[in-house]
Amino acid sequence: MDMKTTTRPAFKQPAAPRTTTGKGKKNKRRRGGIGRFLIYLGTFVALIVSLIGGWLFLTPSGTNFRYLMADTLITTQHREWAKYIIGQEALDKRVQEYQNEFNAMGDERDTHTIHLSTAGANDAVTENQLVQIEPITGTGYRGYIMTVKDPTKIRLCVPAKAGRGEKVSSMVKRTGAIAGVNGGGFADPNWMGNGFQPIGIVISQGKIYYKDMGDKDSTQIVGIDKHGKMVAGRYSLKQIQDMDLQEAVTFQPRIIVNGKGLIKSPKDGWGIAPRTAMGQRADGAILFVVIDGRQPGYSIGANLYDVQQIMLKHGAVIAANLDGGSSTVLVKDGDILNKPSAQHGERYLPTAFLVYEHPEQVNIPNIWDGLKPQDIDPAKW
Template identity: 65%
Template structure:
């Protein structure tokens, strides 16, 4: 064998050393990247939990968690005691936001030649981190409260719209949902439809915060007793809070008081009687994260609201028009089954809305029971 045809030992050693150096260099670089990443995480964590400048951001994150089914996670952000204080503080503040006397008046009687707007108008709205819709209902007397038609189960708003012949609808009041999958059949507080008390679950309380309309189409929102609601001739109403606007002024001072970021639904009224529904999508990165209540309040004020109140939001938020879902509901289970919805009719006197809770004891309804097919 010709010795010159054999690989030179020095050349082989050089190649081996070069590979080892490259391998060591790669792991050194990887170690540096990992170390840098860990330092950044620790620094961010230190800032998030310890820096005074991060306090507002911490509470924003906590408030956002409080609006979800994962409320308990907020204790890892602000502590369990602070979480309880935060929830209590919001509850107290929301109660106070509902007590100022509402003195707004409306004029729904217009000369025939001035009536040029369609009954329902929908426009897109957007802001920092959120996308949504505003629906204007130019005649408030065309709105009725829709409820389910089967005992033991709520109903999707899209189904209510189709079943009742409505032209549009949005989700209404809240409901008990112990397992977060919601059969949607046990409302919170009261439900008033067509001037009658369909459901009363106040648990001995003498008043509740409601959102609704009287027989003339005037919006009623705030804290009232059942006797007061009767005297006010309230025709359609659900329990929910907080009231956002009263006598033309916003009640939420700034974004820090906006109760976190979430999908939102709210209802307001202009001085001419037109009803304003705001529907904001959320919990969908890349499309819409959500809005706080201050954002919603400002949208309503910009559209001329003189009174407004929050409705059930989160994964319940939905807007339906002409039998189609306009927005993008955030629920992982799809459109939710709900106990109430505000529906718009061309001919509301023809709407057939029976009391599905008649004869039932509200305190014996199993809110966690599986929906009936």
């Protein structure tokens, strides 16, 4: 009997499930790890920003720090940036407050007297006796203090070429000076440092070389009279003309008068910046303080309270601020001793206090003779 056979269709094995290779698992884990790291990092940054913001705006110390940053910006060419830290209204108020304080600091009449030493008054005094320079350091700053034993050996130098300022190193070399520092401020509308138009008044060799003020106006001056006594404070033009001033510029504020400091604490020190200041001891010696700044890792700068304390420590009975910032420079024997913060090195300036062994032999012509302030374009070279 025939056996009818039934054949079963061949059984089809199911496809093997796809497996993830080890490399794929590592990629997924890596992507997941990066994602979690970014989330943690973002959370951490947000937390830090919140904490810093809370500290800056909700605590007294944070508020003081914001105003310190704002004050520091006010002394630079980027003053308007301070509004992003304290607001435009607070910035305007801050600037006006400082101006009012500076005016008040110049009102008390100075009564100090000087007693020139025999060595200082002797025309035969050597250069080493006349000028002494020593480095100074403090929290965040480096600089120098220059002592000039005889104040009558100082002259205010001005540029040699009409239409532009002059570097202090050039003035020193050109006129044969021993040393020099920058003097008063100047109009600089485009922040290019033309340095030819002073602000206020310039007196050299007993004569008014430049003024942009009326007879009834007042200005803060820093200088020396014909007897070697330092003069600093706010005076009218008539008072200035009656004071027998020998060398002087306009600048502010006065920081020491009659042996007492006028700035009460660091928070009133007008920010951190490169500084130049002038003072006088009771023996007549003139002190120039020069502090570098705006150079992290070397010297950030100092506030006016720092400068005041340096002056008091070295015996100053009167002292006043001079133009600082990018203008700050100290030159000795033709060499620049400090590190100016200006982008291109020394700035071109309208005035400088220079020291001479024989100042009576120095001829410093008035480069502004015949020019009025309106005749000068401070934006052009």
